[in-house]
Amino acid sequence: MGVAHLARVAVPALLRRPQPRGGRFVDLASAAAHRGLWGLGAYCAAKHAVVGLVRGLACDLRDTGVNAVAVSPGSTRTDMLRATADLYGLPGLEKLADQQLTGRPLEPEEVAAVVAWACSAESFAVTGSVRHADGGFTA
Template sequence: MTIERRPRHILVTGASRGIGRATAERLVASGDTVTVLARSQDGAEQVRAELGAAVVVAADVTDASALEEALGTAAKRSDPIHVLVNNAGGAETALVSRLDVDQLRRMMALNVEPVLNAIRSVLPAMKEHGFGRIVTIASTAGLKGYPYVGAYCAAKHAVVGLTRALAQELAPTGVTVNAVCPGYTDTDLVSGSLDRLEQKTGRARADLLAEFTGANPLVRLIRPDEVADCVRWLAGAGASSITGQAIAVVGGEL
């Protein structure tokens, strides 16, 4: 049985909620061996109990040493990691006119550095076996600009750039590298952003949500399972010629 065929060892970061959880659920259902990585051990264990994930590890992804240790532990408890899904991330809001370097650095530390560190940890084994899938959950904020989230946009643009550069380097090795770029998705990340904007601007939540969804021709938030299905496809054998792409899951907005 080749690595491209089931089962494979897939690790999903930030898998305790939102897109990460939906992705882990889809991949477990497909018969893959899934490792759930979450910030807390309790959160990871809860996902394993509810979804049937094979392995759980806990780490703060912004701690490079802890992340590397967690990835190493996952590989030891199962097989080398064949598919890495970089999902962990987050956003902060601020007008660009009020944006400071500290916030920009926090967004890079949360959304970009862990992606690079995780890739560097799993890449040697992928190259050795001549197979690998690296899928990073970026955002349409990596493809266009949005108000109030300038530092987040900068970080997600950096992730897309890293994806495209690495795909060029790895194309001959059998390792593909892609980004999935959801629009506003029905997760607690978007809910938190709405909370903060509501507090800062005093505007009604319904009006803010209407702005979030207004540019989407579907006129609704994207569902986490819709993003997860795209990740599942990119992780599969049928996407072996797809690399260096930033695929927008946004209902036609772009």
């Protein structure tokens, strides 16, 4: 519900901006939104819901100058990835990146760069879609 609550607050604020407006609603989904993962069914469902909400929101924002985009990171070097490695009984988080074409976990700054682009004016043509920052996990 966090994404829905955020949208309820952020979108009206973006729409109050003067014309011609150019705002971005960007939220994080996950590579798990696009594939099932063992032991993480509820997480996959929640992230799939993020994608659905962003797509529907983009339709609602048609012709307003405000776009909605989801960014789906893959295995990123974070505390959450360490916890996932523990859940799977892996000795380290590096093994989780074996499914990514990059062959290594992503750094948070690499995912942040995709989010920053999605927030920029250059991303105007992208709305109602997902930017995969997953190291090729969903290729």
